[in-house]
Amino acid sequence: MKRKIIKTSDGSTTIFLEEWNEHYHSKHGAINEAYHVFINNGLEEFRDTSVNILEIGFGTGLNAFITLIETPKLNLTVNYEGVEAYPVVKEEINKLNYVEELKAHHKKDSFNLMHDCEWGKKVEITSYFSLKKRQHFFSEIKDLNTFDLIYFDAFGARVQPELWDKEIFLKMYNALKEKGILVTYAAKGSVRRAMQEVGFKVERLPGPPGKREMLRAIKGSY
Numbered sequence: 001m002k003r004k005i006i007k008t009s010d011g012s013t014t015i016f017l018e019e020w021n022e023h024y025h026s027k028h029g030a031i032n033e034a035y036h037v038f039i040n041n042g043l044e045e046f047r048d049t050s051v052n053i054l055e056i057g058f059g060t061g062l063n064a065f066i067t068l069i070e071t072p073k074l075n076l077t078v079n080y081e082g083v084e085a086y087p088v089v090k091e092e093i094n095k096l097n098y099v100e101e102l103k104a105h106h107k108k109d110s111f112n113l114m115h116d117c118e119w120g121k122k123v124e125i126t127s128y129f130s131l132k133k134r135q136h137f138f139s140e141i142k143d144l145n146t147f148d149l150i151y152f153d154a155f156g157a158r159v160q161p162e163l164w165d166k167e168i169f170l171k172m173y174n175a176l177k178e179k180g181i182l183v184t185y186a187a188k189g190s191v192r193r194a195m196q197e198v199g200f201k202v203e204r205l206p207g208p209p210g211k212r213e214m215l216r217a218i219k220g221s222y
Contacts (some may be wrong), residue, residue, distance in 0.1 A: 002119065005095045009209065012101045015060060015092060018158045025058050026185070028210030031062070031101055033185060037207035038063050038151045039070055041216055042183040045149075050077040052146060054175060056138055057153040058082030061114050062098055068114075068129045069104055079122075081132045084140065113172075138163055143175040150176060152184035157191065164191050167215075170198040176219045187213035 002018045008028030017023070026033035043051075055063055064080055071078050093115050100110045110125050117123040121133040138154065139162075150172055157164040164186065172182055181201070184191075187207060192215055195202050200217035207214040 001148050002016070003092065005092065012062075012098060013096045017090065022155055026208060026210055028208070029064070031098070033208040033210075034063050034187070036181055037185045037214055039066060041205055041214065042149055042151065042181060043067060043070060043076075044074065045181055046048060046074065046076060048075045050079070051148045052079045052150065052177075053081070053149045054143070054147040055080070055082040055151040055153060056172075057151075057155070058084035058087075058133060059153065060088055060093070060096055060098075061111070062096075063151050063153060064114060064131065065098055065104075065107070065111050066102070068110055068125060069102065069107060071128055074127065078129045079132075079136060080129065081147075083136065085137045087119070087133075087135060087136065088115075097121060102187050112215055118162065122191045129200050138171070141171045141175060143178050145174070147175050148177055150180070150182040152182055152186075157188060164188075164194065166189075166194045166197050169200070172217075173198045173200060173219055178220045180219045182217040182219075183214070184217075185211065185214050187211065187215055191215065198199050 003015050005013050006016045008014055008027050008030045010032045012031040014023050014030045031222040099111055113125055118135045119135045124130050154163040192202050195217045203216045204213045205216055
């Protein structure tokens with residue numbers, strides 16, 4: 001499938017899949033979307049503690065990198081696991097401008113280590129952030145009561161509807177600890193209902209640039 005690097009509206013880059021007409025991150029701003037959905041409405045729910053995060057769609061590593069940048073501001077220690085069936089190649093990573101756009105030159109070595117470290121092995125990126133990249137399909141996830149927070153950043157339901165059905169969200173529900181949180185850029189009614197069917201309490205929240213709403217789901221009573 002043909003892929004190319006494009007600039008989004010906030011100046012940050014993303015990967016565009018021409019055959020699917022699908023972007024890895026929002027064309028309205030890759031960095032803006034990541035902050036709004038995953039940091040402002042996800043990570044910032046936790047402070048002064050240790051947090052286990054599962055990312056569904058590790059992709060370019062943008063969400064993980066921003067999480068690493070924001071973690072010390074919240075006095076957190078983060079254990080991060082990113083699931084990706086088809087890893088982005090190094091040649092593409094080198095063309096992304098996240099370090100520059102985030103003004104994070106002091107974290108460039110950490111960004112490179114995230115992409116260079118071995119898959120399937122937990123690696124300490126910094127003293128407060130560890131990463132384990134997992135190469136397998138989302139349908140193969142079997143974690144139970146492990147994660148405090150899930151970043152659900154799969155390709156959209158338009159191109160991969162099987163990633164947004166009840167079976168996948170049951171796996172997400174099972175993977176979360178009680179009162180764990182799942183955040184996603186998606187807001188379709190069918191997605192919200194699939195989450196509710198497996199037991200999530202679902203909130204509609206204002207969406208990132210270019211989207212009216214997003215969803216946040218909580219496991220159990222809250």
